[in-house]
Amino acid sequence: xxxxxxxxxxxxxxxxxxxxxxxLLGLATITFFISRIVPIDPVLSIVxxxxxxxxxxxxxxxxxxxxxxxxxxxxxxxxxxxxxxxTSFVTNRPVxxxxxxxxxxxxxxxxxxxxxxxxTGVSAGVVAAVWHDKWPDHxxxxxxxxxxxxxxxxxxxxxxxxxxxxxxxxxxxxxLDISYEDIVEPVTGMIxxxxxxxxxxxxxYNALSHIALPSILLGYYSLAYISRMTRSxxxxxxxxxxxxxxxxxxxxxxxxVIFHALRNAAIPLVTIIALSYGGLLExxxxxxxxxxxxxxxxxxxxxxxxxxMNAVMGGTLLVGAVFVMLNMLTELLYKILDPRxx
Amino acid sequence: xxxxxxxxxxxxxxxxxxxxxxxxxxxxxxxxKLGLLGLGISITLVLLAIFAPLLATHDPYExxxxxxxxxxxxxxxxxxxxxxxxxxxxxxxxxxxxLFIVLLVILTSAPIGLLIGASxxxxxxxxxxxLMRITDIFLSIPKLMLALAFVAxxxxxxxxxxxxxxxxxxxxxxxxxxAETLAIRKSDYISAIRLAGASRxxxxxxxxxxxxxxxxxVRMTFDMAGIILIAAGLGFIGLxxxxxLPEWGAMISxxxxxxxxxxxxxxMPGIAIFVVSLGFNLLGDALRDLLDPHLRxx
Numbered sequence: 018x019x020x021x022x023x024x025x026x027x028x029x030x031x032x033x034x035x036x037x038x039x040x041l042l043g044l045a046t047i048t049f050f051i052s053r054i055v056p057i058d059p060v061l062s063i064v065x066x067x068x069x070x071x072x073x074x075x076x077x078x079x080x081x082x083x084x085x086x087x088x089x090x091x092x093x094x095x096x097x098x099x100x101x102x103x104t105s106f107v108t109n110r111p112v113x114x115x116x117x118x119x120x121x122x123x124x125x126x127x128x129x130x131x132x133x134x135x136x137t138g139v140s141a142g143v144v145a146a147v148w149h150d151k152w153p154d155h156x157x158x159x160x161x162x163x164x165x166x167x168x169x170x171x172x173x174x175x176x177x178x179x180x181x182x183x184x185x186x187x188x189x190x191x192x193l194d195i196s197y198e199d200i201v202e203p204v205t206g207m208i209x210x211x212x213x214x215x216x217x218x219x220x221x222y223n224a225l226s227h228i229a230l231p232s233i234l235l236g237y238y239s240l241a242y243i244s245r246m247t248r249s250x251x252x253x254x255x256x257x258x259x260x261x262x263x264x265x266x267x268x269x270x271x272x273x274v275i276f277h278a279l280r281n282a283a284i285p286l287v288t289i290i291a292l293s294y295g296g297l298l299e300x301x302x303x304x305x306x307x308x309x310x311x312x313x314x315x316x317x318x319x320x321x322x323x324x325x326m327n328a329v330m331g332g333t334l335l336v337g338a339v340f341v342m343l344n345m346l347t348e349l350l351y352k353i354l355d356p357r358x359x
Numbered sequence: 360x361x362x363x364x365x366x367x368x369x370x371x372x373x374x375x376x377x378x379x380x381x382x383x384x385x386x387x388x389x390x391x392k393l394g395l396l397g398l399g400i401s402i403t404l405v406l407l408a409i410f411a412p413l414l415a416t417h418d419p420y421e422x423x424x425x426x427x428x429x430x431x432x433x434x435x436x437x438x439x440x441x442x443x444x445x446x447x448x449x450x451x452x453x454x455x456x457x458l459f460i461v462l463l464v465i466l467t468s469a470p471i472g473l474l475i476g477a478s479x480x481x482x483x484x485x486x487x488x489x490l491m492r493i494t495d496i497f498l499s500i501p502k503l504m505l506a507l508a509f510v511a512x513x514x515x516x517x518x519x520x521x522x523x524x525x526x527x528x529x530x531x532x533x534x535x536x537x538a539e540t541l542a543i544r545k546s547d548y549i550s551a552i553r554l555a556g557a558s559r560x561x562x563x564x565x566x567x568x569x570x571x572x573x574x575x576x577v578r579m580t581f582d583m584a585g586i587i588l589i590a591a592g593l594g595f596i597g598l599x600x601x602x603x604l605p606e607w608g609a610m611i612s613x614x615x616x617x618x619x620x621x622x623x624x625x626x627m628p629g630i631a632i633f634v635v636s637l638g639f640n641l642l643g644d645a646l647r648d649l650l651d652p653h654l655r656x657x
Contacts, residue, residue, distance in 0.1 A: 043496030047505075049511040162644075166637035170595050171611055171629030174618050182619045244479055299501035307615075317504075318596050321511050333508045337500040339576055344499065 019289060037345050042094070044337045048330040049093050053086075053093045055326055097334070103327035107320065112331035115316060120335070121206025122192065123305065123312030127297040129228060130235025133298075135290055140239040142247020147274055164241025169300055173234050175309040180230060188227035190309040194214055197223045230310045238300045239293040246289040247282070254278040291347040295340040387649055394645020402621040402637025408454040411578025417445035419452040419605050428621045441613060446623065449605035450631045456606045457635065458518060459581050460590045463521040464528055469579055471525075473571060477563050479533065480540025482522035491537065497530045503589055510598045517600040519594045524586055535578060539571040580643035584636040591632050605631050 060076045061068075068076075077083065081092055096102070102112035127151045145157035180186045189193060201208070202216045209228065211218040254260070255278050263273045298313075305314035313332060320328035367375065388394060407414065416436065419425075424442035431438040435527035437447040479490040497505070502524075528552055543549060544567070593599035594608025602609060607628040614625025 026390075039492060040496055040499055043493070044500065047496070047500075048508065051508050055512045162637065162640055163633075166584060166588075166590050166633055166640050168595075168608070168611070168629055168632045168636075170592060171625070171632065172616060174611070174625050175629070178618050178622055212514065295501055299503045302503060302507070304597065306596060321507060322597055324511070326511065329508060329511050331502055333500070336504050340501060341499045 040341050049090055052330050102331035105325055105328040107323050107325045112327050118337050119313045119316045123206040123301050127301050129232040130297050131294050133236025134239030138243025139247050142242035145248040146251035161241040161245050169238050170303040170307050172277050187230045188190045193223055231304050235297050241291050250282045250285045254282050288347045291343045295343050391645040393641045397638045397641025411451045415448040415451055417448045419449045420586050420603050437627045440624050446627050448525045451459040452607040460521045461586050462585050464524045465579055468525045468528035469532050472529035473536045475532035476536025477540050477567050478539040494530045494533045502527045515598045536571045542566050543570055577647045577650055584639040587636045
C-alpha cells in the first residue's frame with residue numbers, strides 16, 4: 018500500500034516537473050521568436066554602423082546566425098540552461114549579471130508591497146464578508162474597484178506630488194538620498210537589510226522613507242485583488258454548516274470568523290496571494306519607472322527604449338519563470354495543505 | 360371588413376420574444392445604480408469620440424508657445440501642456456485613440472480565443488492538449504511583460520501596441536470557451552444536431568460559440584478596463600502611441616517632467632483613464648451579476 022502511494026507520488030512529481038519544463042520551454046520559444054522578428058540587426062548593434070565587412074562577418078558567424086533556425090533555437094535554449102542570456106548592448110555586461118544585480122531591489126519592493134497588500138487585503142475581505150451587503154462591504158468594494166481601475170503609474174506620480182513635493186512626508190525617487198548613498202556595502206542588494214546588517218540606522222530610516230510610498234502603492238495594487246478574493250472565499254466558508262454548528266455551540270462571532278472560517282479559507286488564500294505576487298512583479302515595471310527604483314522593472318523598461326533585445330528577453334524570461342514557478346509551487350502547496358486534494 | 364389578424368410568422372415571434380427578453384433584461388439592469396453609472400460613462404465615451412471636433416475648444420495639435428503650461432482657467436479649461444496645446448481638447452481627441460485600441464483588441468482577441476477554446480473542448484484528445492498547453496504558456500507570463508516584449512519586437516506605435524495586447528489577451532477567452540464547450544458538448548441537443556448531419560464547424564460556430572457568448576461578454580467588459588490600463592502603461596513607458604498623438608498614457612509620460620510645478624499636465628489625462636476604466640469595470644460588474652449569477656460573489 019505504502020509502496021503504491023510512493024510510486025504515485027513519484028509519478029505526480031515527474032508529471033509536475035514535466036509540465037514546468039514544457040511551460041518554461043514554451044516561454045523560451047516565445048522570447049526566441051520575438052527576438053528573431055525584431056527589425057533590429059543584432060550584429061550591427063554590437064559592431065556599430067561603421068564596422069568593416071570583415072568584422073561584421075566575424076560577429077555574424079560568432080552569433081551563429083548562419084545556422085538553420087532550429088539549430089539557433091537549440092543553441093539559445095542550451096545557452097539559457099547554462100545561464101547565458103547573451104550580452105546587454107547598453108551595459109556591455111552579460112545579461113544574467115545585470116539581472117542578478119537588479120533583482121534584489123525589485124524583490125525587496127515587491128515583497129514589502131505584498132506584505133502590506135496581504136495584511137490590508139485579507140482584513141478588508143474578512144470585514145466585507147462579515148458585514149455582507151452592509152456599508153463596510155460597499156466601502157471595501159469601492160476601494161477595490163478604484164484599485165482595479167486606476168492607472169498605477171499615474172497614482173504614483175500624484176502620490177509623489179502630494180506626499181513628497183507638497184507635504185514632504187516621504188523620500189523622493191530612488192532608494193536613498195544622495196548624501197546617504199554608498200555608505201552601506203551591498204551584501205544582499207536589499208537596502209533595508211544591508212543597512213541593518215551594517216548597523217547604519219540612519220541609512221535604514223532614510224531607505225524606509227524612500228521605499229514607503231512605492232511599496233504602499235504596490236500594496237494597494239494587490240489589495241484590490243486580495244480583498245475581493247478573500248471576501249468571496251470567506252462568504253463561501255461562512256455559509257457552510259460547520260459555522261452553523263459553531264454558532265449553535267454558542268461560540269462568539271469573532272471566534273467563529275477568525276478560528277473557524279478564516280482558518281479554512283487559508284488554503285485558497287495561499288493561491289490568491291501567490292498569484293498576486295506575480296502581479297506585483299508586473300506592477301513593479303511601471304512603479305519602478307516612476308520612482309527611478311534601481312530594480313528589474315526599471316532595467317527592462319530602459320532596455321526596451323534602447324532596443325536592447327537580449328536584456329529585454331532575459332528580463333521577460335526571468336519574470337515569466339518566477340511567475341511559472343510561483344504557480345506550480347502553489348499547486349504543490351495546495352496538495353500538501355488540503356488533504357482532500359489528490 | 361376588417362382583415363382578421365394574421366398569426367405572426369415564426370421569425371416574427373422569435374423577434375418579439377427577443378425584444379421582450381431584452382426589455383426584461385433592461386428592467387433588471389436598471390436596478391443596479393452603479394451599473395447604470397458604468398453604462399453612462401461608456402456611452403459618454405463613445406459620444407465624446409464621435410463629436411470631438413464639435414466639443415473641442417482648440418486644435419489638438421497646433422502649438423501655441425506663448426501659452427505653454429498655462430494653469431486651468433477660462434481659456435484652457437484643464438490647462439495647457441508644454442507646447443501650449445489645450446489639454447481638454449487633447450483628452451477629448453484621445454477618446455478616439457482609446458476606443459480604437461480597445462475595439463481593435465477586443466474584436467480580434469475574443470474571436471481568436473473563442474475559436475481556439477471551442478475547438479479545444481470540442482475535439483478533445485491531442486488537439487485539446489496542445490492548444491491548452493500553448494494557452495497556459497501565454498497565461499503564465501504577466502500580461503504587461505508579454506505585451507512589452509511584443510511591442511519591443513514590433514516597434515512602438517498605436518497599432519503595434521494593439522497587436523501586442525491582442526497577443527496577450529486571447530488566452531482567458533480560450534479557457535472560458537473550452538470550459539463552456541466541455542459542459543455542453545455531451546448535451547442532448549448537440550447530439551441531435553449532429554444526428555441531423557451538421558458538420559463539425561457548423562456545430563462549433565452556430566451552436567457552441569453562441570452558448571459561450573454571455574460569459575464572453577462579461578469577460579470582454581472587464582477586459583476593456585484592463586486593455587485601457589495596459590495601453591496607457593505602454594504609452595507611458597514610451598512604446599505605445601507616439602507624440603504628437605493625444606494618447607492619454609503618452610500625455611502623462613510628457614507631463615511627468617512637470618509634475619511638481621505644473622501638475623495638471625499629467626493629472627488630467629490620468630483622471631480620464633481612471634474614469635473610463637472605472638466605467639467599464641462597473642458595467643462589467645453589473646453584467647456579471649445578471650448574466651453569470653453563479654459568479655456573483657467572486
